[in-house]
Amino acid sequence: MAEELLQKHFTPYVQRAGEEYMNSGQLAHFRGILEAVKLQLMEDIERTVHTMQDEATVFADPNDRASQETDIAIELRNRDRERKLIKKIEDTIERIASGDYGYCAACGVEIGIKRLEARPTATLCIDCKTLEEVREKQIAK
Numbered sequence: 001m002a003e004e005l006l007q008k009h010f011t012p013y014v015q016r017a018g019e020e021y022m023n024s025g026q027l028a029h030f031r032g033i034l035e036a037v038k039l040q041l042m043e044d045i046e047r048t049v050h051t052m053q054d055e056a057t058v059f060a061d062p063n064d065r066a067s068q069e070t071d072i073a074i075e076l077r078n079r080d081r082e083r084k085l086i087k088k089i090e091d092t093i094e095r096i097a098s099g100d101y102g103y104c105a106a107c108g109v110e111i112g113i114k115r116l117e118a119r120p121t122a123t124l125c126i127d128c129k130t131l132e133e134v135r136e137k138q139i140a141k
Contacts, residue, residue, distance in 0.1 A: 009036065012117055021110050022102040031096050033120050038089045041082045048079050085121075092121045104128050 013029045052072060059065045095101040102111055104125040111125050124132065 034089050045079050088121045
């Protein structure tokens with residue numbers, strides 16, 4: 001859902017030659033993306049609450065009731081996932097304010113504009129993220 005928002009509504013940042021990494025223009029670009037996605041997610045959550053209140057129907061047929069409960073459970077799970085993403089977005093906006101945004105939390109290297117545009121909440125560079133995923137796979141076996 002959030003990935004779809006990023007792909008549809010935002011133009012990529014065009015980096016100029018010799019431009020300093022994570023300058024004020026880049027930070028403003030990513031802050032704008034994050035705030036817009038957060039706003040959209042909050043609107044979706046609010047819309048879901050109102051829809052669930054409006055569509056609260058008691059069905060006599062047990063199959064209809066079960067179907068409605070399943071739909072509600074799926075919707076609530078999606079909204080819970082979005083609430084977690086909102087928290088992650090808020091943390092990322094705080095990292096922008098503190099000057100830590102755009103740098104890997106594990107090794108300190110630049111994450112990169114392209115990766116941040118694909119996943120603005122990324123905290124790890126691609127190498128550290130790959131290593132983390134390999135470790136997760138090894139533990140899961």
